[in-house]
Amino acid sequence: MWEDNGTMSDIVTDERLGECSELCTSCGLCCQSILEKAAVLEPDEVELAKELNLKPFVTRDGINKFHLPCSLIHGNVCSVYDSPHPNVCKEFQCILLDQLLSGKISLEASLKIITKIKKYINRIAEKVSFIDGSKSFLALIQDCWDLQQHLNEELLFDISACRYLLFRYIMSPSKPYSIDRLFLTPCSYEKGIE
Numbered sequence: 700m701w702e703d704n705g706t707m708s709d710i711v712t713d714e715r716l717g718e719c720s721e722l723c724t725s726c727g728l729c730c731q732s733i734l735e736k737a738a739v740l741e742p743d744e745v746e747l748a749k750e751l752n753l754k755p756f757v758t759r760d761g762i763n764k765f766h767l768p769c770s771l772i773h774g775n776v777c778s779v780y781d782s783p784h785p786n787v788c789k790e791f792q793c794i795l796l797d798q799l800l801s802g803k804i805s806l807e808a809s810l811k812i813i814t815k816i817k818k819y820i821n822r823i824a825e826k827v828s829f830i831d832g833s834k835s836f837l838a839l840i841q842d843c844w845d846l847q848q849h850l851n852e853e854l855l856f857d858i859s860a861c862r863y864l865l866f867r868y869i870m871s872p873s874k875p876y877s878i879d880r881l882f883l884t885p886c887s888y889e890k891g892i893e
């Protein structure tokens with residue numbers, strides 16, 4: 700989630716920072732289990748995570764993490780925003796936030812994209828009963844796609860559109876943009892997604 704921690708203030712205006720804050724507080728998707736089921740903690744943040752009741756755990760690879768969706772999100776907003784909390788929360792910046800920050804997209808357009816993504820997430824969640832609590836929403840809808848013979852056309856489109864939008868806008872810019880064999884061209888989807 701974006702935070703005005705001063706690191707960017709030299710290169711962007713206060714107005715732009717305010718827009719970024721408005722986007723993130725209207726979104727909150729990265730604090731949910733949409734992309735990942737857990738977020739990474741630095742070794743010296745484990746005690747802080749315990750104090751925040753984030754119930755940190757260690758993976759088989761020895762990495763400290765805490766579960767998502769985060770128990771500290773209220774609505775779309777972090778309840779410990781003004782207090783010490785994990786660095787991963789301060790550092791994560793999705794593609795959409797990156798674009799808004801650099802002036803490549805307007806706040807209005809950004810908010811419309813978040814609304815659209817949430818619409819697809821809700822529509823899918825209404826139609827599919829996910830039973831595997833160990834996976835992110837993205838992993839679950841990928842599983843659904845692999846079993847697509849059991850899905851109707853409308854749900855297939857919702858899953859495709861949702862996955863496309865998550866890859867297109869909510870991934871970290873440092874992760875490669877990926878449209879794989881499951882999808883039509885981005886252009887085709889942009890036209891079909893409403």
Ligand code: SF4
Pocket residue numbers: 700701722723724726727728729730791792793794795796869
């Ligand atoms: S997913 Fe992106 S826009 Fe949404 S809260 Fe996280 S950083 Fe902000």
Ligand code: SF4
Pocket residue numbers: 700729730738769770771772773776777778779780784785788
């Ligand atoms: S601590 Fe706050 S910013 Fe970090 S995942 Fe939890 S709700 Fe989100």
